[in-house]
Amino acid sequence: MNAPRPGTPAADASQHLIGLHDMPAARMTALLDRAQYFAEGHDARQALAGIAICTLFFEPSTRTRLSFQLAAQRLGADVLNFDASTSSTSKGETALDTLRTIEAMGVRGFVVRHKEDGAVAALAAAAAPGTAVVNAGDGRSAHPTQGLLDMLTLRQAKGPDFSHLKVLVVGDVRHSRVARSDLHALRALGAGEIRVCGPKALLPDDGTLDGCAVSGDFDASLAGVDAVMMLRLQRERMEDGLVDSLEDYHRDYGLTVARLARAAPDAIVMHPGPMNRGVEITDEVADGPQSRVLRQVGNGVAVRMAVLEALLGAR
Amino acid sequence: MNAPRPGTPAADASQHLIGLHDMPAARMTALLDRAQYFAEGHDARQALAGIAICTLFFEPSTRTRLSFQLAAQRLGADVLNFDASTSSTSKGETALDTLRTIEAMGVRGFVVRHKEDGAVAALAAAAAPGTAVVNAGDGRSAHPTQGLLDMLTLRQAKGPDFSHLKVLVVGDVRHSRVARSDLHALRALGAGEIRVCGPKALLPDDGTLDGCAVSGDFDASLAGVDAVMMLRLQRERMEDGLVDSLEDYHRDYGLTVARLARAAPDAIVMHPGPMNRGVEITDEVADGPQSRVLRQVGNGVAVRMAVLEALLGAR
Amino acid sequence: MNAPRPGTPAADASQHLIGLHDMPAARMTALLDRAQYFAEGHDARQALAGIAICTLFFEPSTRTRLSFQLAAQRLGADVLNFDASTSSTSKGETALDTLRTIEAMGVRGFVVRHKEDGAVAALAAAAAPGTAVVNAGDGRSAHPTQGLLDMLTLRQAKGPDFSHLKVLVVGDVRHSRVARSDLHALRALGAGEIRVCGPKALLPDDGTLDGCAVSGDFDASLAGVDAVMMLRLQRERMEDGLVDSLEDYHRDYGLTVARLARAAPDAIVMHPGPMNRGVEITDEVADGPQSRVLRQVGNGVAVRMAVLEALLGAR
Structure with missing residues (x-):
C-alpha cells in the first residue's frame, strides 16, 4: 500500500500498510470510498473467509486491538490475538522470530504495534511474499x-x-x-x-x-x-x-x-x-x-475493514 | 427486561437486564422456557449472526465470562473480551468512556461485571438506544x-x-x-x-x-x-x-x-x-x-443464551 | 488415542491423546496421512462445527496455544482460551474443578498444558465419557x-x-x-x-x-x-x-x-x-x-487438526 518504488511492481508495493507518507491520493481516496461503504453498515463476511489474521502488539492497546478485531470479524476472517507485551517474548524470542513462527502457522495478516520507530516496517520487510503487515502504530512515526x-x-x-x-x-x-x-x-x-x-x-x-x-x-x-x-x-x-x-x-x-x-x-x-x-x-x-x-471510533472499524480487504482479499 | 415504568413503552423497558427485583413473573417464565429449550442442546446459530457482543469485566471472573462467551457463540454472535481489570482503564479512561467507545465501534451487547453496586445500571442508563447491557454481577447487588x-x-x-x-x-x-x-x-x-x-x-x-x-x-x-x-x-x-x-x-x-x-x-x-x-x-x-x-453450570449457558437472544435478537 | 488396554473397547482408548508411548504405528500413520492432507492447505470447516474446544494452560505457552487455536478454527470449532496460569484458580479452585466446570458448560474438547508430570492424564481420567483431552505438554513427560x-x-x-x-x-x-x-x-x-x-x-x-x-x-x-x-x-x-x-x-x-x-x-x-x-x-x-x-511450525497446525478431528469428529 506504499507507493511503488521505481522498478518495483505495484502488487508488491501494496503488500503492506506502514505509513501514509508515500500513499498516492488516488489509492487513499479508493480506500476511503470503500470505508464509507462499510461505515454505512455493510459487511463483507465472505471477503476474508478462511484467512487468519493475528494482532501482534508489542505495546498494549486494547481499543485499537478491538477495532481491528471487529473489522476482521466483519470480513469473515479468523482472528488471533497475541499480546507480545506480556507473553512469549519473555522466552527471549525476537519479534521477527515471533512473526515468522506465526506466519509459518498459516496466518496471512498481521496487525502490529510497537513502541520503536521503524520496528513495524522492519518486520514487514522480512515477511514472506504472501503476508500482509498493517502498522497499528509504531513509536512516534506513524499510525496510518x-x-x-x-x-x-x-x-x-x-x-x-x-x-x-x-x-x-x-x-x-x-x-x-x-x-x-x-x-x-x-x-x-x-x-x-x-x-x-x-x-x-x-x-x-x-x-x-x-x-x-x-x-x-x-x-x-x-x-x-x-x-x-x-x-x-x-x-x-x-x-x-x-x-x-x-x-x-x-x-x-x-x-x-x-x-x-x-x-x-x-x-x-x-x-x-x-x-x-x-x-x-x-x-x-x-x-x-x-x-x-465517537464517529471517529466507528469510522476506525470501517477504515480497517477497507485496509484488510485491500491487502488480503482476492486480487 | 426490567418491569415497565409508568409511561415507558415496553420495548424500552426490556433493553437491559440489570436485576430481577422488578422482572414480572411472566417474563421470567418465558425466559426459563426458552432456556430449557437451549439446555436440551439446541443451538440458534442465526439468532445473533453479525451482531457483536463484548464482555466488559471490571472485576475478573473467568468462569462467568466463558459461560457468556459460549452462549454468544451458540447464537452466532461475534464475541470480544475486554478485561477492564488490567487493560485500558489504566490510561485513566472512565468506565463510561470505555463502554461508549466500544459501542461506537458497532458493538450491540455488553456483558458487564463491576465491583461497585449500581455501576452496571449506571452504564446501562448512559448506553445508546440500540445497546443492550447485561449485568454479570455488580457489588453485592445483583447477579441476575x-x-x-x-x-x-x-x-x-x-x-x-x-x-x-x-x-x-x-x-x-x-x-x-x-x-x-x-x-x-x-x-x-x-x-x-x-x-x-x-x-x-x-x-x-x-x-x-x-x-x-x-x-x-x-x-x-x-x-x-x-x-x-x-x-x-x-x-x-x-x-x-x-x-x-x-x-x-x-x-x-x-x-x-x-x-x-x-x-x-x-x-x-x-x-x-x-x-x-x-x-x-x-x-x-x-x-x-x-x-x-454441574447442572447449574450447564444451565448458566442456556439461560444466558435466552437472555442475549431476548435482548438482541430480531424484534 | 492410547493403545487399547486388555478388555477395554477401542472407542474408549481413543478418547484422549496423552502420550505416544502406547500409540500403535498404524494409528500414528493414519494421523500423519490426514495431517499431510491438511498441511497441503485443505480445511475441513464442517468437521467440528458447533463443537466447543477450550485451551486450558496451567503453564503459559502462546505459540502452542495459537497453533491449537488455528487448528480448531480451520475445523470450524468454537474456541475458548482459559489462561489458568493467571486466572480463576487464584480462587483456590482445583484443576479438576476447573475442567469439570467448563465441561459442564458444554465444552467437548480440552487442550491442556501443565507443569507437573501426569497432571494431564489425571484430568483425562476424570473427564466425562464424551470429553476429549489432548496433552499440550506435561512436565518432562510428553508433548505428543x-x-x-x-x-x-x-x-x-x-x-x-x-x-x-x-x-x-x-x-x-x-x-x-x-x-x-x-x-x-x-x-x-x-x-x-x-x-x-x-x-x-x-x-x-x-x-x-x-x-x-x-x-x-x-x-x-x-x-x-x-x-x-x-x-x-x-x-x-x-x-x-x-x-x-x-x-x-x-x-x-x-x-x-x-x-x-x-x-x-x-x-x-x-x-x-x-x-x-x-x-x-x-x-x-x-x-x-x-x-x-518453520516447516515444523506449519506441520504443527496440520497435526493438531488431524488429532482434534480424530478425537472429536463424527464417529
Whole structure:
C-alpha cells in the first residue's frame, strides 16, 4: 500500500500498510470510498473467509486491538490475538522470530504495534511474499489507519474536496504518530490550509511541519478553522519536564466551549482518544454537538475493514 | 427486561437486564422456557449472526465470562473480551468512556461485571438506544443470570409450580449478589417457603430478608427442605473479623451428608461455585447424587443464551 | 488415542491423546496421512462445527496455544482460551474443578498444558465419557503433538520408510517432554538408528534412552545422520548447576555450519522452538537451507487438526 518504488511492481508495493507518507491520493481516496461503504453498515463476511489474521502488539492497546478485531470479524476472517507485551517474548524470542513462527502457522495478516520507530516496517520487510503487515502504530512515526479514519471523518462532515478546508492540529505533535499520519494524509488530499498549534517544547523541528502554519497561540490559531484535531497529552510529558502542569496546559491549550466559538460555526472537533477530560478538552466540548469523537471510533472499524480487504482479499 | 415504568413503552423497558427485583413473573417464565429449550442442546446459530457482543469485566471472573462467551457463540454472535481489570482503564479512561467507545465501534451487547453496586445500571442508563447491557454481577447487588439459572435448575428438579417448595439459602447472604437475585426470583415465582440461615454477622438487616424465615441454626433450618442453596464463603470475611475461622464456619454451617439427611429425601443441593470444599460444603455432598452444581453450570449457558437472544435478537 | 488396554473397547482408548508411548504405528500413520492432507492447505470447516474446544494452560505457552487455536478454527470449532496460569484458580479452585466446570458448560474438547508430570492424564481420567483431552505438554513427560509434527516433518523430507534413517537428538533430553515424545514416535515408526547426544548431566538414566546410541561427543554423533533434532536449552539449567555457561554449551553442543557438514549432505535440522540463537544453534543453521524449523511450525497446525478431528469428529 506504499507507493511503488521505481522498478518495483505495484502488487508488491501494496503488500503492506506502514505509513501514509508515500500513499498516492488516488489509492487513499479508493480506500476511503470503500470505508464509507462499510461505515454505512455493510459487511463483507465472505471477503476474508478462511484467512487468519493475528494482532501482534508489542505495546498494549486494547481499543485499537478491538477495532481491528471487529473489522476482521466483519470480513469473515479468523482472528488471533497475541499480546507480545506480556507473553512469549519473555522466552527471549525476537519479534521477527515471533512473526515468522506465526506466519509459518498459516496466518496471512498481521496487525502490529510497537513502541520503536521503524520496528513495524522492519518486520514487514522480512515477511514472506504472501503476508500482509498493517502498522497499528509504531513509536512516534506513524499510525496510518488513524490517519485514514480521521480523513473519513473529515470527508463525511465537509465533503470530498479538501481544498477550501482550514484544519488545525493541536498539542503534542512532537511525540505523536497520529499527528504525523494526519499531516501526511491532509497533504495528500490537498487540504487548503494546515495549521499546527502547541507549546514549543512539544512541536517537532525535523521537517514534520513543513508547509504548515505553526503557532503557540491557540486562540489565534482557532480563528475560522473548519476542523480542530486535538491530540492526547501523555502524562509522561510532565515527567520529561516538557510541560509544567496539567493546569497550565489546560489554560493554554485546552479546548473549551468559549475557545471553540472562534472556529467556524460548523467546525468539527476530533480526538484520537482516550481523552484526558479537563486537560486538553473539556467535557462540554468532548460531548458537545461539534464533537466527532465517537464517529471517529466507528469510522476506525470501517477504515480497517477497507485496509484488510485491500491487502488480503482476492486480487 | 426490567418491569415497565409508568409511561415507558415496553420495548424500552426490556433493553437491559440489570436485576430481577422488578422482572414480572411472566417474563421470567418465558425466559426459563426458552432456556430449557437451549439446555436440551439446541443451538440458534442465526439468532445473533453479525451482531457483536463484548464482555466488559471490571472485576475478573473467568468462569462467568466463558459461560457468556459460549452462549454468544451458540447464537452466532461475534464475541470480544475486554478485561477492564488490567487493560485500558489504566490510561485513566472512565468506565463510561470505555463502554461508549466500544459501542461506537458497532458493538450491540455488553456483558458487564463491576465491583461497585449500581455501576452496571449506571452504564446501562448512559448506553445508546440500540445497546443492550447485561449485568454479570455488580457489588453485592445483583447477579441476575445466576438467579435465573438457579430457578431453571430448581424447575428441572421440582417442576414449574414452586408454591409447595421449601427452599433454604445458607451462608453469607449479606455480601452475596447471588443470594439477592435468588431471593427476588424465588419470590417472583411464588416459592412456598423461603428460609435463610447463616451467622448473624453475615446476614443483612436492610430488608433483603423480608418474608423469609431467618435462623442461625443450620440443623433446624434444614428440616424438610426441598432445595439447599449454599453460598460461597469469601476468605475476606475472616480478615473482616466476621468469621472466626474456616473450622468454626464448617462446624456450624458446612453442609455434610449427615446434615443433608435432615432435608427432604429428594432435596437438591446447589452452589454457585467456585466451591470451598471442606468449608461450606464437603466433597461427599458436592459430588453426591443430590448435588446439582454441574447442572447449574450447564444451565448458566442456556439461560444466558435466552437472555442475549431476548435482548438482541430480531424484534 | 492410547493403545487399547486388555478388555477395554477401542472407542474408549481413543478418547484422549496423552502420550505416544502406547500409540500403535498404524494409528500414528493414519494421523500423519490426514495431517499431510491438511498441511497441503485443505480445511475441513464442517468437521467440528458447533463443537466447543477450550485451551486450558496451567503453564503459559502462546505459540502452542495459537497453533491449537488455528487448528480448531480451520475445523470450524468454537474456541475458548482459559489462561489458568493467571486466572480463576487464584480462587483456590482445583484443576479438576476447573475442567469439570467448563465441561459442564458444554465444552467437548480440552487442550491442556501443565507443569507437573501426569497432571494431564489425571484430568483425562476424570473427564466425562464424551470429553476429549489432548496433552499440550506435561512436565518432562510428553508433548505428543510435537512428536507427531516432528514425524510428519521427517516423513516429508525422507519418505514414509524410516528403516534406513539415522536420527540424532541433541541436548537436554533429561528435562525434555519433546525428546520423550520424539523417541516414542521414532521407535514406533521403526527408525533405523536413534542417536542421542548431550552433556551427561542433561541425559536421563531412567530407561528413556533404551536402544539409543548415546554419546557426549557431538561431532562424532553427527557423522552421517539424516536428521538432527536440536532441543532448547532452558536457562534454568545454569541456575541448577547442570550447565556451566552458555558459551561452554555452545562450544560443545551448538550446531554450526561446520559441524552440520559432518551429517549426510541432505540432512535436515529440526528444533521445537523457540530457539536460543547463538546457544544451541547458530543463525546460519537456523535460517539455512537444511533447516525445517518453520516447516515444523506449519506441520504443527496440520497435526493438531488431524488429532482434534480424530478425537472429536463424527464417529
